[in-house]
Amino acid sequence: MDLNREPQRIARMAASEVQELNHKTIDVKGYYGEDEDGLFISAVPPNVCATVEALIALTDRLPQALQQASRALQHAEERQVIRMADGSDVGDHVSRALRGLLDAEQAVKVANAHLREAGTPLAAMGGHVAEETEGSTA
Template sequence: MDLNRSPYAIAGAAAEEVRALNHRTFDGAGYNRPSQVGDVAGALSALASQLPQALRQAAGGFEALVDTGRVQMYDAQGETVAERAGQVYAQLDAAAAAADALSEALKMVQNLTADIGLRDSA
């Protein structure tokens, strides 16, 4: 784990790995048995389950920057930094809740595929 990278670089690398998964499994390629779908769902559930913490920490980082009093808006059009910050926090909270729901749904897929296999060819 390379913690010397920026938060953006780390998040970007995670996104790139999901992109690779999408390319690797295009049209269902790469899955040789039903349990592999469950395995991938389980791994993606683990990924999704870590997103709420990352999002909370992003909110904390944003809040710390706002609290310095140095944050400004380039095209405010009457909106204050505090108002915009409130919107940012609300959307990060919504994203965290969506990630929790995604993680739970993917866990269910993993459980549902656990006892599904392939029949020997006839």
């Protein structure tokens, strides 16, 4: 963990990782397993499960990040260091931003609950492995 990086850089890197996930899984084969014989589909259920578990961890952590951003904004407002580019009153804009951050926090918590709901049956899924029969290599 590198705490010497700026918060916005860390957030951009997290967004970049999610973008990479999205590109990797545009084709469902992104979830396939791979071995010396090539790709195999039976790894899809556990790979989807592991991905959902990681997204649960992400959504577990996002509310805190949003709360801390709100705290930083409130801190800056209290010290009267915020200026609006158009010269308008800061208070209304800060209030709107704080409301948006709070709404985002609540939405992430809802998404987390839905991911946990999806994760329960996923945890019990495995890929089907064909039984070997005489003369086959399955």
